Amino acid sequence: MERTTAVAVMLDKATRRLLERTTTSASGQVRQVLRARIVLVAADGLTNGQIAVACATSVNTVRKWRGRFALHGLPGLDDAHRPGRPKLYGPQARVQIVATATSVPPYTEAT
Helix, strand or coil: CCCCCCCCCCCCHHHHHHHHHHHHCCCCCHHHHHHHHHHHHHHCCCCHHHHHHHHCCCHHHHHHHHHHHHHHCHHHHCCCCCCCCCCCCCHHHHHHHHHHHHCCCCCCCCC
């Protein structure tokens, strides 16, 4: 079985600071924090296996996000667009539904 070498990750100071802020954010999404941690540890020169252990994830996950960052930089850590079923109603219809659902019900006269 042939082994391939992991993609080298190089970070400038500004990118490193942004990723470090992401990892320490109290309100950050878990998936974004994990991706930032993977890239930071990869920049320190660890192997994919070592990163997987350090980040408590799989080697495949490390390989995926390390590679995406190497190819696309920070935008590569964002979720990929997933096509889905088109929306049936536009934004105006949605606003009307929410307004109706959250409004006070009309008073009815008791008979």
